[in-house]
Amino acid sequence: MTSKVEMVSVVIPTLNEAGNILEAVTTIQKHLTYPKEIIIVDGDSTDGTKEIVKKLDCCKLIIEPRRGYGLALMTGMKNAKGNIIIMVDGDGTYEFKHMNRLIEKMIEKDADMVLATRMYDPNKAMGIMNFIGNKVITFVFDFVYSQFLSDTQSGFRAISHEAIDNVKLKEGDMAFATEMLIQFAREGYSMIEVPSTYKARKYGKPKLRRFKSGIEIFSTIFRGFLDAKTIRKCQENWKKNRFK
Numbered sequence: 001m002t003s004k005v006e007m008v009s010v011v012i013p014t015l016n017e018a019g020n021i022l023e024a025v026t027t028i029q030k031h032l033t034y035p036k037e038i039i040i041v042d043g044d045s046t047d048g049t050k051e052i053v054k055k056l057d058c059c060k061l062i063i064e065p066r067r068g069y070g071l072a073l074m075t076g077m078k079n080a081k082g083n084i085i086i087m088v089d090g091d092g093t094y095e096f097k098h099m100n101r102l103i104e105k106m107i108e109k110d111a112d113m114v115l116a117t118r119m120y121d122p123n124k125a126m127g128i129m130n131f132i133g134n135k136v137i138t139f140v141f142d143f144v145y146s147q148f149l150s151d152t153q154s155g156f157r158a159i160s161h162e163a164i165d166n167v168k169l170k171e172g173d174m175a176f177a178t179e180m181l182i183q184f185a186r187e188g189y190s191m192i193e194v195p196s197t198y199k200a201r202k203y204g205k206p207k208l209r210r211f212k213s214g215i216e217i218f219s220t221i222f223r224g225f226l227d228a229k230t231i232r233k234c235q236e237n238w239k240k241n242r243f244k
């Protein structure tokens, strides 16, 4: 439950995002109107990302040389001081201007997590392969864990710091985002979505390796499925919250 905003910690993992990070930070500074800190967790980029961030007084830079999207986010979250954490990519694909929208919804609904769903994006900027992969993963995830999400692979989320501290997360790479949802469903934390827009990458390459990440995400879903306690808890939570 998150009923008030004390401080928002924006956690951004970056790996060679020199052409994207300045615009990201500037937009967040301008549009996120709550008390905030911006934490950039850089994977020891070689394209000048670190040097750009070092010059920005408004950002805290953490170097996380171990590879992995999940590891970078975990490191950032450990250092976050806000009662709300926003995780978002540093590649400029998510709509940073919508951060307030996520927080407002979180407070209004007293939610533990608000995800920005890209499924209502009028620009349809998500590539077809990612779209299909996401749809299949989301369908299986919703079915197995009794949820109604439309975009489980969204990396733009507002999360209760207290809730994230209460769950165990181990996935070091892209499956981290799915593992977090499974743990939240298991603990009965509420997860809701707000529509947001998406944009194509302007600079650099995506680090997502579809095949590798797909396997990791499905094995994460499958592992939870084999754990009878997790499934039972998800079903109980679903029944409890059904008519709220």
Ligand SMILES: Nc1nc2c(ncn2[C@@H]2O[C@H](COP(=O)(O)OP(=O)(O)O)[C@@H](O)[C@H]2O)c(=O)[nH]1
Pocket (backbone or CB within 6 Å): 012, 013, 014, 015, 016, 017, 041, 042, 043, 044, 064, 066, 067, 068, 069, 072, 088, 089, 090, 091, 155, 205, 206, 207, 208
């Ligand atoms: N620190 C760190 N950041 C990473 C790593 N891998 C990806 N990222 C960042 O995580 C975000 C998501 O990665 P991205 O390549 O955009 O994946 P996609 O959105 O799934 O295509 C981007 O801001 C990346 O720069 C990593 O190993 N370390």
Ligand SMILES: [Mg+2]
Pocket (backbone or CB within 6 Å): 089, 091, 093, 206
């Ligand atoms: Mg991306």
